[in-house]
Structure formats: structure tokens, C-alpha cells
Amino acid sequence: MTPAHRLDGIPPTIFTTMSALAVRTGAVNLGQGFPDADGPASVLAAAERAMHSGFNQYAPGPGVPMLRQAIARHQQRHYGLELDPDRQVVVTTGCTEGVAAALLGLVDPGDEVVVLEPYYDSYVAMIQMCGGVRRPVTLRAPDFRLDVDELRAAVGPRTRFVLLNSPHNPTGTVLTPAELQGVADVAIEHDLTVITDEVYEHLTFADDTGAHSHLPISTLPGMFERTLTLSSAGKSYSVTGWKVGWATGPDDLVGAVLSAKQWLTFTSGRPLQHGIAAALDDEPDWPRDLARDLRARRDLLCDGLTRLGLDVRRPEGTYFALADITSLGWENGMEFCLALPERAGVVAIPAQPFHDSDVGDQLVRWAFCKESAVIEEALARLAAGDLRR
Secondary structure (H helix, E strand, O other): OOOOOOOOOOOHHHHHHHHHHHHHHOOOOOOOOOOOOOOOOOHHHHHHHHHHOOOOOOOOOOOOOHHHHHHHHHHHHHHHHOOOOOOOEEEEEEHHHHHHHHHHHHHOOOOEEEEEEEEOOOHHHHHHHHHOEEEEOOOOOOOOOOHHHHHHHHOOOEEEEEEEOOOOOOOOOOHHHHHHHHHHHHHHHHHHHEEEEOOOOOOOOOOOOOOOOOOOOOHHHOOOEEEEEEEEEEEOOHHHHHHEEEEEEEEHHHHHHHHHHHOOOOOOOHHHHHHHHHHHHHOOOOOHHHHHHHHHHHHHHHHHHHOOOEEEOOOOOEEEEEOOOHHHHHOOOHHHHHHHHHHHHHEEEEOOOHHHOOOOOOEEEEEOOOOOHHHHHHHHHHHHOOOOO
């Protein structure tokens, strides 16, 4: 039996494909974005205590109250947003489920969704499953900045949503206050709802002037009531396998997420929610220290790739750097990445699956959330390998 037509043209996620290739070939995995080291010991201990204290049965559907309250405090502490934890916060099984539940709960067949290209591949899959129509707005090399005029031109009579991602995966762009204000102006002018994925909110590499700091679009005038904010603890606290995320915003938008989520996972892992509540309340500075360490590893990777002759964009945030492989004689990132494990013993991610157009054919994404020794080993393998076409 063939899959349902709603899945037509949706390939397996590239992350599964490339991570399996890394395992099969013994390659160093600079592809999928998961760190080599676990998060804070106190957070792991909090989850363990919950397991041994009887918190092993179903959590409430919206999430355990202590985590929803901790999320509300997080939003107030960092961004000055006042939330009702009982009505304006819902816990999701990672941000990927948050994206799925948001789109399933809000998008009707035929609704248009403006989305920044390149995009995390679950966006494409879920917009299609909802019967929505995506309208890409491309962040183009070498700077990967948002052209607000292009965003405005993408809006048509059937456009109802903007699906935003900042800090942006895979480009590493952190949208500036001016870019975010441009999005806000378009959303207010056309009465659009903004769904914003902010999983890398704490992993930015701000300079001394504060440039590249994350600013939630929901904090801009007139935007809270039309913005659904999605995030998670996996990236900020190096527990990506826990899959604990959240959606926050006005009651009606959060309620739509919960309406869909209850039919997806119903609820998320209870003891892990206790652990993340402890992370948000008791380890508020840990993500800042992680970002400082990631900045050094970003520079290690980008400097090494540059020495190999690649044109590398030094990201402003996230776990990832994009490089143009044209100088190596390749025009197709997928072909390059499939050949790389045999040629150099390294796995990276082609950017092609994140684009509708061919503007990303020559781009490859590299993860620097690995230990420095792992990055150095990958760079040594690349230097010794046969990278040219």
C-alpha cells in the first residue's frame, strides 16, 4: 500500500539519512545538530529525582504546572513578557511537535504560509500535511539577510501566516530589530498571524555593541496578540534527546496548539518536564556560558573550513555554519555530502532540502556543537581527504 497523498513528494528527513550514513561509514558527524556532552548535572539529577519520586505516569496534557510556571518566569525574566501559565503556555514534545501542532491547529487547506528559505525541513512537510501553501522568501548568500520588500511581495489574498525562524537554521542569521519591525509591519498591515520558532534564542554570538542578540518579535508593539512563540530546552541546555519544548502567546493561539497536540502525543515525558523546570529556574546562566563556548568552536570550524578554500559564512547564532563548495569544483551539495564520508571520513548536511529553488545547491551546513577535539579531527580528515570534484 502506498502512503497517503498528503505525503507525496516529502522525502525522509535529511538528518536521519546523513546520520545513518555517518554510523555506517564511521565518519565524524558534523551533520545533525546534537552536542557530544550532556547538559547541567543538576538538571539531569532533577529528572532522576522525579523518576524516583513517583512522577512516571501521564503528565497533564498542557504540561506539568511547575514547568509551565517556569516557562512563564523565563519569558518574563528575559523578555518582559507576562504570561498566564494556565492559559498561555503549553508544553510540547520538542519544538518539532510544536511546529506540527501549531500548523495543524491553525492552518486550513489553501491558506498561504510565508516562510523564510532555507527552512528547517519539518516546516515543508507540515505545511503540506495541513493542505497549506508555502510562499518562500529567500535569505540569499553571502549575507543571508531578510529583504522585507520581498516578504511584502510574497503576501497575497490567501496569506494568513508568517512562519519565522530566528536565530535561523541553517544560515545562522539573527534577524535585526529593523528586520523584525519590517515583518511586524507586514503582519499588522495584512492581519497575519506570526508563528515564530526561537529554539536557538540563547545561542547567539552578540558583539560588544549587543548586535546579534535575540529579540522576540512578540515584544514589538502590536505583535503579542498575533504571535505564537515556539521554543525548547534541548538546544539551550544540551539535552536534545529529551524533546521538551513549549508554545507561548495569547490564549487562542496556544489553545489551538493544545487542541492539535492532544491528538499527537497527548502529553510529554513527565520526569523530563521536572528536569527542564529546574533548568529554567535554577540554571538561568548555563545557556549563556554554552553560547560563549560555542562561539570559540564556531571560530575553530569556520577558520578551518576557510583554510581549506571554502567560502564560509560566520554565523551570528545557532549550532551551524554554511559554506559554499563551488571553489572545490562542486555545484551540487547533495552529491558532495554523499561522497564526503568516503573521500574524507566526515558527514555534513546539504542545504538543498531546505530550499524550493536552486539557490542553495552549492551550500553545505556544518555543525559546530561538537567537542573541539571532534571538530579538529574532522578538519584534519578534510585536509587529508580528496575534496575536489
